[in-house]
Amino acid sequence: MATKLVQLQSKASQASQFVAKHGCAYYKQLMEQNKQYIQEPPTVEKCNLLSKQLFYTRLASIPGRYEAFWKELDCVKQLWKNRQEMKVEDAGIAALFGLECFAWFCAGEIVGRGFTFTGYYV
Template sequence: MGSLLRQLQQKSASASQFVMKHGCAYYKQVLDQNKHYIVKEPTVEQCQELSKQLLYTRLASLPGRYESFWKEVEFLKNKIRNRQDLKLEEIGVAALFAGECYAWFCIGEIIGRGFTLTGYKV
C-alpha cells in the first residue's frame, strides 16, 4: 500500500511539473489561435450585446430542438409498439438508464433534505 501511495505521489508530482512547464505555453497558444474571438476593449455595452446575442440565438434554436424532441418521442413509441423485436442489450441499456435516473432522483432528495435519510435532523 505504501509503494502504491509513493507511485501515485510521484505521478502526480510529474504531472504537476509538466503542467507548470507547459501550461503557460499552451494557454498562450490557445489564446493566439482564438484571438479573433477576443474583444480588444471589452465594455459593459459589448458584454450586454453579447449576452443578448447568446439569448436570442438560443431562443432561435428552440424550434429545431422541439422538432428533434418529437422525432425522438416517435422513435420511442415505435420501439414500444414493436417491443417483441427489441434486443437484450437495448433492454439492458434502457434498464440501466432508468436505474441511473432513479438513483439521481434519490440522491437529489437526500441532498435536498440536508443529507438525512429520514428528513429529520438530529
C-alpha cells in the first residue's frame, strides 16, 4: 500500500511539472482558438447575464421538446399496433437499440459504484 502511495505521489509530481511547463502555452492556444466565444467585457455581470439567458432559453425549449416526445410516443404506439406488418430489419434495429440502452444503464451502474462488479452474477 505504501509503495502505491509513493507511485501515486511520483505520478502527481510529474503531472504538476508537466502542467507548470506547458500549461500557459496550452491556455493561450485554447483562448486564441476559441476567441469567437469570449464575451467582452469578461465580467461577473456578463457571466450572470449569460447564465440567465441559458437557463431561460432552456426553459423556453421545453414545450417544443414536450411535443416532440409525444409525437415519438405516438409513432411507437402506431408501430406497436401494426407489429404484425413489421419487417425483420425494423425489429432487429429496435432490439439493438434496447440492448444498447441496457448496456449504457449497466455501464452507468458500474461507474456509479466505483468500477466494481459486485451484485452482478457474471
